[in-house]
Amino acid sequence: MTAMEPAPPQTVLGMLSGTSHDAVDVAAARLRFLDPHTIALRPLGLHSEPFPDTLRALIAAVLPPARTDLAQVCRLDTALGQFFGAVAARADTELTGGTADLVASHGQTVYHWVDDGRARGTLQLGAAAWIARATSLPVLSDLRTADLTLGGQGAPLVSLLDDLWLLGDGARRGALNLGGIANITVPGPAGAPRQVIAYDLGPANALIDAVVTADSGGAERMDTGGARAARGRVHPGLLERLLAEPYYRLPPPKSTGKELFHPGYPASVLRPGDPAGDDLVATLTELTARLVGTACRTHRLTELVVSGGGARNPVLMDRIRAAAAPAVLSTSDDHGLPAQAKEAYLFALLGFLGAHGLPGTRPSATGASAPAVLGSWTPGAQPLRLPAPHRGTPHRLVIERAD
Known part of the structure; x- marks a missing residue:
């Protein structure tokens, strides 16, 4: 050659x-x-x-x-x-x-x-x-x-793919991955090509899965189809306490995982009289949506391309769609790669x-x-x-x- x-x-x-x-x-x-x-x-x-x-x-x-x-x-x-x-x-x-x-x-x-x-x-x-x-x-x-x-977070590695594939045309488009942890990639400052910003937002499926698993005695491992969140009601007081987590106020770049958002995390925030079961799942679902919505406003996004297992949860996607507005949601399938x-x-x-x-x-x-x-x-x-x-x-x- x-x-x-x-x-x-x-x-x-x-x-x-x-x-x-x-x-x-x-x-x-x-x-x-x-x-x-x-x-x-x-x-x-x-x-x-x-x-x-x-x-x-x-x-x-x-x-x-x-x-x-x-x-x-x-x-x-x-x-x-x-x-x-x-x-x-x-x-x-x-x-x-x-x-x-x-x-x-x-x-x-x-x-x-x-x-x-x-x-x-x-x-x-x-x-x-x-x-x-x-x-x-x-x-x-x-x-x-x-x-x-080299002093990096080692995460989110998906930021390179997002930049090469979705972010290089000057649009205010972001990429969101909804795994156990939610991470986002967004364009950097105008006039600074390749200066993308990416970071872990916080929990996506991790806490929801933990609550469903515990509540069902292990019979269920996830909120399939968002059925539990759909039945439940969001508890405003608990949601505000969840949103007070100090991690969310850290500037990017930042990364997190189950070291912080482990199965015992919800119990550390709950107080007597707080919701359990489907209401807790609904509140945790809303937590992820609020985190995504705040990121969309902070970075002035007009479009958000979603991937990961959470993209199959219609309730989570609906709550993100509402929280992210006026940014328009699409999935990575729409751009050529299956979300899963x-x-x-x-x-x-x-x-x-x-x-x-x-x-x-x-x-x-x-x-x-x-x-x-x-x-x-x-x-x-x-x-x-x-x-x-x-x-x-x-x-x-x-x-x-x-x-």
């Missing part, structure tokens, strides 16, 4: 388990450079598998505020790596016919260490060697630490960038002092051979139609 020839396309598997720790998602994407500054991503599909109950219980047992020990962490790292590897191998067969070139695995976050507003460390489990063994492919993992070494699969496609993109020696962050979003080339490589069945570093800085991502 000469310096004038474009690098060949790569098929990448992007894999993660989010803060809800309910399933592993693997998205396959075909990625290539259209020119030195433009990447094309062709979605090839999403493969999802729920965690077995025993493995999900192991994850829950180490998440804050639970106490754990290194034996539990070691066993969980191994079990997750083995499960991720099996899922990735099945996804490769199902989605690409066994033609994937590499895997980018986010793993399962079990702790995100934030002290006095600064991210000090982060831990994602799921030993990459097991994934490489199961798939015979090179694996890029540990995708957050490099940003932390967007984060998995993010990690496919980060794998592609990492393979070409390109940064996977926007420093203005994470707070880092410089862009970071993300991740650590684990070879597959063959010696690790990466493409020559790409000459150029990507400024645009084009979503191509699947065949």
Whole structure:
């Protein structure tokens, strides 16, 4: 390949388990450079598998505020790596016919260490060697630490995808992801291209899921279809106390997780006579909507593109639509990527960038002092051979139609 020839396309598997720790998602994407500054991503599909109950219980047992020990962490790292590897191998067969070139695995976050507003460390489990063994492919993992070494939050990593894909045309458009935690990416100051702002807003599904799980004795794990919120009534007094959480007043960049918004968090705010059951779910749903609405007004958004599991909750979406007005809601499906699969496609993109020696962050979003080339490589069945570093800085991502 000469310096004038474009690098060949790569098929990448992007894999993660989010803060809800309910399933592993693997998205396959075909990625290539259209020119030195433009990447094309062709979605090839999403493969999802729920965690077995025993493995999900192991994850829950180490998440804050639970106490754990290194034996539990070691066993969980191994079990997750083995499960991720099996899922990735099945996804490769199902989605690409066994033609994937590499895997980018986010793993399962079990702790995100934030002290006095600064991210000090982060831990994602799921030993990459097991994934490489199961798939015979090179694996890029540990995708957050490099940003932390440069003073960044290591989050939200989705800000790069949002910037390349949705924010580069000068519109006051924002991107919202509704996972266990809600995060948002918005344009930076006018006249400052690539200076995007991104941060974790606060809880989206995390607290709702915790209340539903406890209230149902484990029979339900989420507010499916927003049914509980629809039956419940918002408690204004409790809502105001929830909104008084000091985290919300911190300036971006900032990040959070279940270290703060853990299953016991609602009980720390509740007082005698406060609502429970469906009314508590409705109030927590309204909390997320209010946080989103405040962000839309603060950043003067005219459009908000929503993705993540919370996009399937019609009550949450209706409350956000009302709170975000006059900003208009759309979903990432409307722009070419399925809302449920967007984060998995993010990690496919980060794998592609990492393979070409390109940064996977926007420093203005994470707070880092410089862009970071993300991740650590684990070879597959063959010696690790990466493409020559790409000459150029990507400024645009084009979503191509699947065949």
